Amino acid sequence: MDTIRQHAKDFITKREAPSYIANEGKQTPMRGHPVFIAQHATATCCRECIRKWHKMQPGKELSQVQRIIL
Structure with a gap:
């Protein structure tokens, strides 16, 4: 599981x-x-899905907090 978590983070x-x-x-x-x-x-899976479902706008790098949420 640790390996899969690291892959997800990467x-x-x-x-x-x-x-x-x-x-x-x-x-x-x-x-x-x-x-x-x-x-x-x-x-x-992509920034368009993240925008549509999670309301995080494309064209701006995801913050550390947003990365943890995903």
Whole structure:
């Protein structure tokens, strides 16, 4: 579980937290890792889903607090 938690933290930091994401909407595969499945299930797979469901606006880097929430 510790490894999966670390992967989740890394995925959020690298794929969701930046203010600009080159492949927005395509950065999280639908399968291949348990974290990917969880991100789709919780609407944290892309900034558009995060905006729609969690009301965190795109175009602005996610804060440390927002990263923990996700």
